[in-house]
Amino acid sequence: MNVTDVTAIPVSVPIERAYETSLSSAPGGDSGTHDHVVVRVETDADVTGYGEIAPMAAWPHGLTQDACTRLINDSLAPTVEGRRVMRLPRIVDDLERQLSGEPFPVYGIDLALHDALGKHLGVPVYDLLGGPKTEDRTFDLHYSIGIKGSEEMAADAAAAAADGFRAFKVKVGGDDHGAERDGIAAIADTVPDARIRVDANQGWQPEEAIRKVRSLDAAANGLTLVEQPVEYDTLDGLRRVREAVDPPVLADEAAFSPRDVAAIARAGAADIINIKLAKTGGLHRGKDVATVAAANGLTCFTGSMVELGIGAAASAHLTVSTPTITYPTGVMNQYADDTLVANDDEWAVDGPTFQVPERPGLGIEPDREAIERLRTD
Template identity: 35%
Template sequence: MKITKISHKTITIEPIVSFKIASSDDTRTDTIIVKVETDAGVTGYGESQPSKVVTGNNIEDVTNFLTEMDNTLKGENPLNIGRIHEIMNRQYKGKTAGKAGIDLALYDILGKHTGLPVYQLLGGSSNQVESDMTIGIDEPKEMAKLARQYVDEGFNILKIKVGLNAKDDIEAIRLIREEVGPDISLRVDANQGYYKKQAVRVLNEFYKYGVEEVEQPVPYWDYEGMKFIKDNVTQQIMMDESVLSPQDAFRAIKEEACDIINIKLMKSGGIYPALQINAIAQAAGLQCMVGCMSESRIGIAAGAALAASQKNITYADLDSYRMSKEVPGIKSDFTQEGGIMTLSEKPGLGLDIDLEF
């Protein structure tokens, strides 16, 4: 089997509600759908969702990369995913969102070729994943109101965005806990919004309200700050923006800078390097989460497959598609009730794509 063509299409994802975090305030998002065709008639689909803040890529960077890869990878065996990553990495440093789009399409092809859903190809630990639901930064009372809505919809885990104003953050957490009661798990994500000593003070206030895990409290480069926080608070500390690659994961573990690693396919460059990150973490006794950017159902289906397949991935934050309008021409067979996602048993990623490329 050989790759005959790699094409791509940029689409806009429209949010249902505005979503504000410490590092940005996006109202709409562009994403790139990737199509990989083969001489065997098997076609795979992936997604590239760049973020200048997180991955350092924008739409133009990724489309240029994908156009070049159409020439570079033509004739390669799509089942040799490791070799294709070697080629992409040799030619380009970074460009992880672009690499992810191709990687996801290759796993979709591999699943279709073998007749297996991707989660089974990767290990098949389970066909279900429990995801949290995220609450963006807003007035504390509005955040508490949204928390109640999500709990009423069946979510048992809430992820609350913080990091713009410490006083408001503490008040929001207090009101949310008051609103949802003691049995709902609360996690927070500061998106690099605090300084290390400020973070310790604020996180200790959060602890009074049962916050169990804190994601990326300080800037991505501040490994020393992350370790300082980890050593001075009770909660589990998660790295997100600090860990893009297996090499970053190794450094985070060596410097004892976190308790959990957040794997995102757009950061890592796809499933293949994500598995490497998880293996490194697992060998060191750290658990992982699979998170997302603002992907469509394509990226979410792939993230869910990864999360379901690996026992060491014990957290999932795969909620972005629920905050956006459905994208015409993109359907997937996974289902969700409350926080429980049940994966498709169809070969590949379980996608039904009807788009003009």
């Protein structure tokens, strides 16, 4: 089966609820939209694979929607077209060399190739990645809460707890640490058995991080982990925080590639690695990141760039097939009005445990009408 066409389609999707971090803010409701890119790979076997990119220019190695779209349509498509899908690892290698360190466009193509290959072989993508680590194909989810007031945090946590959630990821690193501490305390009071983790998205300097993590740890009655408290390019600072605080430290923006993970392990800078397919350049390299982490005694967590249905499905396949991913994950989108997936009922979140559908490829049926309606080119 050979690739005959690669196309990137920019779309802008309404966001139901606002979500703020120390790096970015997405307003919800009538004024809120989020840019994505749908990647379509067509083949001579009459099989079409779909991938997705959730661009974020504010990130290290981040790109805009327009840059991702143009790079794929103008530069990367010719590298992929005419190639055998079965040789996916070689294609990814070539794309990485061509872009020299920009993983976002590669990730969209990688997902579409995996989807096409799974459909062609009649197997789910998780089987292409080694098979599910549990026979029931399930994994645990956390509930994510953005930067907001303490009353809103507590209300969000209470609503999620009513649905069975006990693991909460809370964004911090904003301008008002006192309000963040109060919000964490409010969640702990509202849901006494809550397992709370915090994510600063590089929001602090090392000494500041040590002080604030200790404060939040006390407010939470013990945090389960702290994610990327300092800037991505200061492994020494990350190590200093890890050595000074009680909760385990998770590396996110600092951990894109297998080489990054090896460097983090050598520096003793983190306990856990956040694998995001946008960072790794897709599923193929995502498995490499997990392998290097495991070889160095690190556990993993699957993160999200607030992908829609296609990207969330890919992350679910990675999660369910990777033994070293042990922490509850937030890969299923909680904010978009439209997932761009026609069979989104099979991918709907109903509580803190998710079961990956047993369907070929990524297991999604693209909503072509929605893609056409929301495209921006």
